Amino acid sequence: MTVNRRDTILMALASAGATLTAMTAAAQPAATPTRSRWGKTVEGQRRADLGNGTYLNPVLAGDRPDPNILKDGDDYYAAFSSFLYYPGVPIWHSRDLVNWTPLTAALKTPIGNVWALDIAKHDGRYFIYIPVLDDNDPGRALKTFVIHAPSMKGPWSEPIDMHLDGHIDPGHAFGEDGKRYLFFNGGSRVQLSDDGLSAVGKPDHVYGGWPIPQDWVIEGFALEGPKLTRRGEYFYMFSGQGGTAGPPTSHMVVVARSRSIHGPWENCPHNPIVRTVSRDEPWWSRGHATAIEGPDGQWWMVYHGYENGLRTLGRQMLLEPFEWTADGWPRASGGDLSRPLRKPGNAVGAHGQPLSGFGPDAIGKKLTFWAPRPGYLDRARIAGNALTLTGQGTGPADASPLLFVAGDRSYDIRVEVELQGAAQAGLLLFYNEKLFCGLGVGTEKLHAWRIGQEERWPAGAPIDTRRLFLRLVNDEEVVTFYHSRDGRTWTKERSVEVAGYNHNVADGFLSLRPGLYATEGGTAVFRNLTYRALEGVSDAVRP
Structure with missing residues (x-):
C-alpha cells in the first residue's frame, strides 16, 4: 500500500x-x-x-x-x-x-x-x-x-x-x-x-x-x-x-x-x-x-x-x-x-509471556507471519523447542518472516540457525518489505541487510559453516548485530540506527518487530531463541 x-x-x-x-x-x-x-x-x-x-x-x-x-x-x-x-x-x-x-x-x-x-x-x-x-x-x-x-x-x-x-x-x-x-x-x-x-x-x-x-x-x-x-x-x-x-x-x-x-x-x-x-x-x-x-x-x-x-x-x-x-x-x-x-482494584495476576524459546502454541500467540500466502501455517513446524521454517522468496522482503512484538526500550536477542539445503536464514528487525535490517546465514557468506537492502560496502563476511549463532542488541534504536560459532564468543558484524523505521517515514501504522526468516531452496532450523530486556548501554555492551 x-x-x-x-x-x-x-x-x-x-x-x-x-x-x-x-x-x-x-x-x-x-x-x-x-x-x-x-x-x-x-x-x-x-x-x-x-x-x-x-x-x-x-x-x-x-x-x-x-x-x-x-x-x-x-x-x-x-x-x-x-x-x-x-x-x-x-x-x-x-x-x-x-x-x-x-x-x-x-x-x-x-x-x-x-x-x-x-x-x-x-x-x-x-x-x-x-x-x-x-x-x-x-x-x-x-x-x-x-x-x-x-x-x-x-x-x-x-x-x-x-x-x-x-x-x-x-x-x-x-x-x-x-x-x-x-x-x-x-x-x-x-x-x-x-x-x-x-x-x-x-x-x-x-x-x-x-x-x-x-x-x-x-x-x-x-x-x-x-x-x-x-x-x-x-x-x-x-x-x-x-x-x-x-x-x-x-x-x-x-x-x-x-x-x-x-x-x-x-x-x-x-x-x-x-x-x-x-x-x-x-x-x-x-x-x-x-x-x-x-x-x-x-x-x-x-x-x-x-x-x-x-x-x-x-x-x-x-x-x-x-x-x-x-x-x-x-x-x-x-x-x-x-x-x-x-490500580483499579487489588487483584494481581500474571502478565505478558516469555519471548524466549519455541513453545507448542508460539505461532499465533507470539509469532506471526508477515503478509503470508495461503497455506502459510504449513511452513512452520515446532518440535523439541526448535522451529523448522520452510523457505520462501529470495530475501527478507518476500520471505514472509515470522515476527514478534518486543515492548522494551532495549533488548538482546540470540538464536542458533542451521541451514538445510540452499536456503538463507537469519535474524531481523522488520518494519515492512521495504524497511528492515538484519543478519543472515548463507551457503558461503553472511548476508547483512539495512534499509531493506543487502549491504555491499562492506559485504557480509565469508563463512564455511551452515550452523551459526546470531545476535542483535537494540539499545534504544541503535542496533548491533553479532555472530558466533559457539554462542559464547561473539564477533561484531555492524551497527545500524533505526529510529526512522516507523510509520511517519514508511506509512502502514506498523512497528519495528524482531523476527526470523528463511528463503526458498531449503529449510532453516532455529534453536535456543533467547530474549532479554536491557536497562541501557552498560548492559547492552556486555557479551
Whole structure:
C-alpha cells in the first residue's frame, strides 16, 4: 500500500465526517519515573504493575494499536489491529485492566490488511467486527467482515463478508429499541440483523465530530474509532480525531452523547478529554479510547499512544482513569501519565509471556507471519523447542518472516540457525518489505541487510559453516548485530540506527518487530531463541 493510496482513502473518509479541571493529585503518587521504574516480568520485560497498588503506563508495552476492550463479567478482553500479521486479531485477557496475558489469535485466514476492529457479545455468543483494506480488490478496497465464536478462546468462525464497503473502525452498540448497530468512521451508522452477521439497509451519517481549532497542529480531521457505552439515560460515543500519527499533538479523544441511539449527538463541553498538547510529554498521539468500568467501579479509558522518541515500538496500550461530572460528562483524571497511578482494584495476576524459546502454541500467540500466502501455517513446524521454517522468496522482503512484538526500550536477542539445503536464514528487525535490517546465514557468506537492502560496502563476511549463532542488541534504536560459532564468543558484524523505521517515514501504522526468516531452496532450523530486556548501554555492551 503506497502513501498516496492510503492518504487518498483516509482523506475521503475524513471528509465525510468533516461536513458538519483535571484531577491528578488523588490519583498520582508523587514519584518521578525513570526507565527502570517499571515493574519486571519474565526475561526482564517491563510490567505496569509496580506491586504496591499502583501502575505505570504502558499497561501493555509494544505494538498494541487501536485497542478495543470488552467487559464480560469479571473478565476483560482486548483485541488490536493486526494489519498484515497472521494469524491475526490477537486477543488478550485480564482481570484488573493492568495485567494481561495472551489468549489466542482469532483470525487464521488471510483476508487483507486488518485495521481497527470491535468486540461484542450477544446472547452468549462473541463477535468481532473486522475492517479490511484489500489492495487485491480495487473495486472494493475497504470491506467489513465478522467472525463469531461461543467463547473468546474460540473456535472462531471463518470470516463472513458483510458487504459493508468503504468504512473503517466499527463500533458495536445496542439501541434502546433492542436492535444492534455498527458505527463507523466519519460519523456513519448502520443497523444490523438480529444475528449480527449482516446489515439492514445502508449506512447513514449521524454525527459530524468535534470542531478542531484551526491553529492546532494535527495530522487531519480524521473522525474515527467510535466506541459506544450506555450509562444512565445517555449513550456515550468516544471517538478519535486529529490523525493517529503525524505530529505528537495530533491524536485526541472526543466524546458526544445522546438519549437515543438515533441521535441527535451533543459534543462534550470538555472536548477533547484526552490529547497530547506538547512534544515534551511522555506519550504522543494519544487516542482511540474505549470507556470501561473497572473491577472497583471506577471508570477507565483504554487507548493507545507512541512513547516519546520511540515510535519504532508502535502504539502501546495505555490506561487512564476518568470521572463522571455532576452534569453527566466524562472528565479524564490521569494527567500526562508520567507518574504511577492507583490500580483499579487489588487483584494481581500474571502478565505478558516469555519471548524466549519455541513453545507448542508460539505461532499465533507470539509469532506471526508477515503478509503470508495461503497455506502459510504449513511452513512452520515446532518440535523439541526448535522451529523448522520452510523457505520462501529470495530475501527478507518476500520471505514472509515470522515476527514478534518486543515492548522494551532495549533488548538482546540470540538464536542458533542451521541451514538445510540452499536456503538463507537469519535474524531481523522488520518494519515492512521495504524497511528492515538484519543478519543472515548463507551457503558461503553472511548476508547483512539495512534499509531493506543487502549491504555491499562492506559485504557480509565469508563463512564455511551452515550452523551459526546470531545476535542483535537494540539499545534504544541503535542496533548491533553479532555472530558466533559457539554462542559464547561473539564477533561484531555492524551497527545500524533505526529510529526512522516507523510509520511517519514508511506509512502502514506498523512497528519495528524482531523476527526470523528463511528463503526458498531449503529449510532453516532455529534453536535456543533467547530474549532479554536491557536497562541501557552498560548492559547492552556486555557479551
